Amino acid sequence: MRRTFSAIIIATFALLFISCDGDYRSLAEGNTREVVVVMDSTKWESETAEAIRDVFGQWVLTLPNGEPYYDLRFMTIRSQNHLDRIKKQKNLIFAAPIDEESNTGRQIRGFLDESVEQRVNEGESFAFPVEDQWYRDQYVLILTSTSDSLLAQKIRNTENSLLSDMLEKELKRWEYFVYERMEQTQYSDSLWENHGFKVRIQHDYVKNIDTLNFQSYRRFLPQNDRWMWIWWKNNVPDISFLDSDWINATRDSLSAQFIKGARDSMYVNTEYRRPVETKSFQKGRLIAYETLGTWQMINGAMGGPFVNFTYYDPDTNRLFMVEYSQFAPEVRKKLPFVRQFRAMGRTLESDSTWTSESNEPAL
Incomplete structure (x- = not known):
């Protein structure tokens, strides 16, 4: 452009x-x-x-x-x-x-x-x-x-x-601004060493969930709750299916499984009654999609903005998702935090020499 x-x-x-x-x-x-x-x-x-x-x-x-x-x-x-x-x-x-x-x-x-x-x-x-x-x-x-x-x-x-x-x-x-004080390098180093990719994580995010191919982190403040999650998939030689519908369906499926409210029946879902926008861009060799919109809590009165990144590495045939969300009803201007998320999600890097066969099971 x-x-x-x-x-x-x-x-x-x-x-x-x-x-x-x-x-x-x-x-x-x-x-x-x-x-x-x-x-x-x-x-x-x-x-x-x-x-x-x-x-x-x-x-x-x-x-x-x-x-x-x-x-x-x-x-x-x-x-x-x-x-x-x-x-x-x-x-x-x-x-x-x-x-x-x-x-x-x-x-x-x-x-x-x-x-x-x-x-x-x-x-x-x-x-x-x-x-x-x-x-x-x-x-x-x-x-x-x-x-x-x-x-x-x-x-x-x-x-x-x-x-x-x-x-x-x-x-x-x-x-x-986000990383000038300190960052959780132990988390990004672990991702790189054990899973062949990394994303920079702000200094006060705490890990919540760590499964085979999904991790979540939370930065909880009473007036400004923020969280992020990472998902990845190996052995994806063809991405002809990858479009905004697939991205949102996959996001909603992962959120329903992992991003819960106070009760198990409460989970995060995209608020489709408001605009949801997906745009593609190139990040080095990575094919990237950025999705912006709002989320709602199913069976709960909560909501807020989200930013999702979907990356594909053609050298390793791997898919990655990184998503950031906020719940801060008393914070009037949320766009600065969305812009922070947009900067943070662009820090993802993928190891071009990574092979799932020698490092971790196919998913």
């Missing part, structure tokens, strides 16, 4: 970015889920502004209650000192037509050299994402085109690419 962005290097962004090891600049400010949109105040109701709201502020419905994809805060450049303060923000979008006579328009032209401006005017490029430009852990997106209506159209037409690029940066932040 990211290839839809221009590969042109913006001349004024030619500063060599240094890795975190040795980059002593201050960290960018602000919440990782807030995006500051820099536009002239007279354009906050323009087609471009509405397109930005519709794309970056769209509602996420795979939650008990919808939440915006990102919290947007519109700002205008009032002075150079004000711009310097704006530049400290963690997530920034600068948006204006290339010829707009405003502080934002002039700033955008200042970002681009003549060759890039020409490509913008010819309609070949319009979006320029840059990381760690002025501060560490920063994401800046420059959006520009030849007119307000054309820029709005381009933003809408490349919605998936724009969102996935910003989300990738956010998930890197969450991965660092």
